[in-house]
Amino acid sequence: MPKKVDHEARRSEIAQALWRIASTRGLDGVSLRDVAAEADISLGRLQHYFRTKDEMLLFALRHINVLADRRIRERLGALAPAAGQEPPPRTVLRECLAGMLPLDERSRIGTLVGAAYFARAIHDERLREEAREGIPKLAELFVSLLRSARERGELAEERALDPHTEAMLLISLVDGLTAYTLLGVQTGEEALHRLDAHLDRLFRSES
Amino acid sequence: MPKKVDHEARRSEIAQALWRIASTRGLDGVSLRDVAAEADISLGRLQHYFRTKDEMLLFALRHINVLADRRIRERLGALAPAAGQEPPPRTVLRECLAGMLPLDERSRIGTLVGAAYFARAIHDERLREEAREGIPKLAELFVSLLRSARERGELAEERALDPHTEAMLLISLVDGLTAYTLLGVQTGEEALHRLDAHLDRLFRSES
Numbered sequence: 001m002p003k004k005v006d007h008e009a010r011r012s013e014i015a016q017a018l019w020r021i022a023s024t025r026g027l028d029g030v031s032l033r034d035v036a037a038e039a040d041i042s043l044g045r046l047q048h049y050f051r052t053k054d055e056m057l058l059f060a061l062r063h064i065n066v067l068a069d070r071r072i073r074e075r076l077g078a079l080a081p082a083a084g085q086e087p088p089p090r091t092v093l094r095e096c097l098a099g100m101l102p103l104d105e106r107s108r109i110g111t112l113v114g115a116a117y118f119a120r121a122i123h124d125e126r127l128r129e130e131a132r133e134g135i136p137k138l139a140e141l142f143v144s145l146l147r148s149a150r151e152r153g154e155l156a157e158e159r160a161l162d163p164h165t166e167a168m169l170l171i172s173l174v175d176g177l178t179a180y181t182l183l184g185v186q187t188g189e190e191a192l193h194r195l196d197a198h199l200d201r202l203f204r205s206e207s
Numbered sequence: 208m209p210k211k212v213d214h215e216a217r218r219s220e221i222a223q224a225l226w227r228i229a230s231t232r233g234l235d236g237v238s239l240r241d242v243a244a245e246a247d248i249s250l251g252r253l254q255h256y257f258r259t260k261d262e263m264l265l266f267a268l269r270h271i272n273v274l275a276d277r278r279i280r281e282r283l284g285a286l287a288p289a290a291g292q293e294p295p296p297r298t299v300l301r302e303c304l305a306g307m308l309p310l311d312e313r314s315r316i317g318t319l320v321g322a323a324y325f326a327r328a329i330h331d332e333r334l335r336e337e338a339r340e341g342i343p344k345l346a347e348l349f350v351s352l353l354r355s356a357r358e359r360g361e362l363a364e365e366r367a368l369d370p371h372t373e374a375m376l377l378i379s380l381v382d383g384l385t386a387y388t389l390l391g392v393q394t395g396e397e398a399l400h401r402l403d404a405h406l407d408r409l410f411r412s413e414s
Binding site: 027029120123128172173175179180182 | 231232233234322323325326328329335338342369372376380381383390392393400401407
C-alpha cells in the first residue's frame with residue numbers, strides 16, 4: 001500500500017511544518033497558505049490532505065500527544081533497571097512528569113505547540129474536547145502509580161492522600177511549571193527541582 | 208484636567224472591548240480594526256489612543272493585573288475579621304490563590320484574557336517581560352505569608368519546607384488548575400477543592 005503510506009507521510013510533514021510555525025510564532029493568525037509555504041508545497045496540494053484549518057490543527061494536535069508519549073517511553077526505557085526489575089512507582093511517575101516539562105529543545109517545541117493549542121482550545125469546543133481527552137487517562141496512570149507506591153509502603157502519609165486529588169495536582173503542577181518555564185520565569189532545571197521538592201513530600205525518602 | 212481623564216477613560220473602554228474579544232474568541236488574528244468595531248469607534252480614533260497593536264495589548268495586559276489585584280483585595284476585605292484582628296496567613300494565602308482561579312464570570316473572563324496573552328507572550332519578548340514581571344512580587348508575598356505562618360507555628364512541617372520553592376509551587380499549581388478549569392476538565396469548585404487539599408498538607412489542621 002505505498003499510496004496510503006505516502007499520504008500519511010505527507011500529512012506528517014505538513015504537521016511538522018505547522019509545529020515549526022506554532023513553536024516560533026504561535027498559531028495566532030496562521031493560515032493554510034502559511035503552512036503550505038512552510039511545508040514548501042502548493043496550497044492546492046495542502047488542501048488535498050487537509051480540507052480545512054481545523055482538520056489540520058486536529059491532526060497536528062493528536063500527533064503532539066503521540067510524540068509526547070514516545071518521549072516518556074524513551075525516558076522510561078533509558079532507566080536501565082536492574083535485570084528483571086521494574087523501576088519503582090516514584091521513578092516511573094517522575095519520568096512521566098519530567099517528560100512533560102520543557103527540558104530540552106525537542107520537549108520545548110512540544111510544549112510551545114501545546115501552549116498554542118491550549119490558547120485556541122479554550123475558544124473551540126472540538127479542540128477542547130481533544131485536548132481534554134488525554135487527561136483522565138493520564139490521571140488514571142498516576143493514580144495507579146500512587147496506589148502501587150502505597151502498597152509498597154513508599155508513600156509518606158503523615159496524612160492520608162487521595163490518589164485522584166494528588167494525580168490532578170501533579171498534572172496541574174507540571175502544566176504551571178511548564179508555563180512559567182516558557183515565560184522565562186525559571187529555567188527547566190529549576191522547574192524540575194521544584195517538581196522533585198513536591199515529590200519528596202509525597203514519597204518516603206529512600207533509606 | 209478633564210482632557211487627560213477622558214483620554215484614560217477612552218483607553219480603558221478600548222481595553223474592555225479588547226478583553227471582550229479575547230475572552231470570547233481569543234487574540235488569535237485580532238486586528239486594531241476588530242477592536243475599533245467592538246468598541247464602536249472608528250479605526251482612526253482608536254489609533255489616536257494606541258498607535259500599534261502591541262501598544263494596545265500591553266496596556267490591556269497591565270489592566271488585567273490591576274483588576275486581578277482588586278479582586279483579591281475585595282476577597283480579603285470580605286473576610287470581615289474579628290475586630291482589630293488580622294486574618295491568619297493561611298486565610299490570606301488562600302484568598303489570594305482562590306482569587307486567581309476562574310470561580311465566577313468576572314474571574315473567568317480575567318483568566319481567559321490571561322490565557323490569550325500567555326499564548327502571545329511566549330513568542331513576544333516585550334509581552335513576556337511584562338507577564339513575567341508580577342511573578343517575583345507575588346512569590347515574595349507568598350514567601351512572607353509562609354514565613355509568618357511558620358513563626359506562628361501554623362505550618363505542618365513533617366519535613367522542612369523551603370518557602371520560596373513552596374511559593375513557586377503554589378503559583379504553578381494555581382496556573383495549571385486554571386488551565387484545566389478553562390478546558391473543562393474540572394469545575395472551578397473542583398479546582399478550589401484540590402487547592403485546599405494542597406493547603407491542608409502545608410498547614411497544621413486547625414485545632
